[in-house]
Amino acid sequence: MASGSARPGSTRLVKLLYGNVNSYLSSGAAGINGGGAVWGSTTGLSSAELAPFGARSASGQIVRNRMKSVKSIQKITKAMKMVAASKLRNIQVKAENSRGLWQPFTALLGDAPATKVDKKLIVTISSDKGLCGGINSTVVKYSRALFRLNGLDGPDKDVKYVIVGEKGKAQLQRDSKKLISMYFGETQKSSICFTQCSMMADEIIKSNEYDAIQMVYNKFNSVVSFQPTVATLLSPQLLIGDQEVTGDLDAYEIEGSDTKEEVLQNLSEFQFACTMYNAMLENATSEMGARMSAMENSTRNASDMLDRLTLTYNRSRQASITTELIEIISGAAALEG
Structure with a gap:
């Protein structure tokens, strides 16, 4: 599944959050050195360390790969049906x-x-x-x-x-x-x-x-x-x-x-x-x-499977987006509190 940070809206939100955090730390509002040390290092984190802010979902990637395979099979079965009909x-x-x-x-x-x-x-x-x-x-x-x-x-x-x-x-x-x-x-x-x-x-x-x-x-x-x-x-x-x-x-x-x-x-x-x-x-x-x-039956079965995989992918994607938003909002709320 595509990462949440790769989406335009999420990218702007993460950048905005990072900017607020950095401004907050640079102004000395954190007050506690431990907290400043922790949040001050966020700008240098790798993509793997920023997983809560939009990591690629392994299960979603598997579903996408399956969808690509099913689409390829569907194209082949359609072509074979047309050749046999001709x-x-x-x-x-x-x-x-x-x-x-x-x-x-x-x-x-x-x-x-x-x-x-x-x-x-x-x-x-x-x-x-x-x-x-x-x-x-x-x-x-x-x-x-x-x-x-x-x-x-x-x-x-x-x-x-x-x-x-x-x-x-x-x-x-x-x-x-x-x-x-x-x-x-x-x-x-x-x-x-x-x-x-x-x-x-x-x-x-x-x-x-x-x-x-x-x-x-x-x-x-x-x-x-x-x-x-x-x-x-x-x-x-x-x-x-x-x-x-x-x-x-x-x-x-x-x-x-x-x-x-x-x-x-x-x-x-x-x-x-x-x-x-x-x-x-x-x-x-x-x-x-x-x-x-x-081949007609195979094409129909591939279409049904593609519909089920699309539904699964959308549910997984929506769940990932919801999780990322909750984590971002909870982090911002913790800073403000």
Whole structure:
């Protein structure tokens, strides 16, 4: 807290009091040598020795430092909210447009989350940055639940994690480090594009053996709402053996020399790339919406805390001023008496 002597009114009052005391002593009105010796030394006192006349309050200084910290945090949260809002609109349009890529595949090839297979990949889509609510912890919880459900089918099931995003890796590697097959980081450093997702999907297919893939991500509903979603993709071998899928494919005319198996192989890989592209866009859109809400709540909480600290500071400041005035008036009254 600023010292009382630093305020213009208090400075004039202290100087006036010092002048009256010195005049009083120089005129010999003190009468007693002991009293003259005591008050005659006041003009040479240091600031630390003049604490009763307006010393800086340690508790008030702590409150001021806290207020500065809260104001800095409030500025940061406001800026982060504005940045997230500016990015949200563009990525939301891309996410909505990408839904038309994977929906025809679901109608043709189906989505069978209850399919029991021996080898399964759980692809967890998360973000690289935090401060976005609980979207990352949500997909991690769903991924762990899927892993436990697959373990109930038998101990010989081979289930691995493929993680996209730094936050998902940080949480899953605590207890499942040996089960992580692949990891992709800094995927949102540049704008998410289909080429990037195609390369990631191709790398996953080449480096892993699987019968089914379960992709866990957050589907964007609104700025304040997102829905954890699991997309199940079967391997080309299972699709070829599925008579329902191959029967539906007979209704289409295949051009060129490609066989039905080759067509299903290509469709399966393309479906994986399209689904991953949509999943990453949906999760990124959910991240921006969640960050906007989180930063808005943080800004509001910082404002409330700032109000409480301001009230505390004003009370401490007023109490210090009152104490200083009482001491000054009591000293002047003692001299006059």
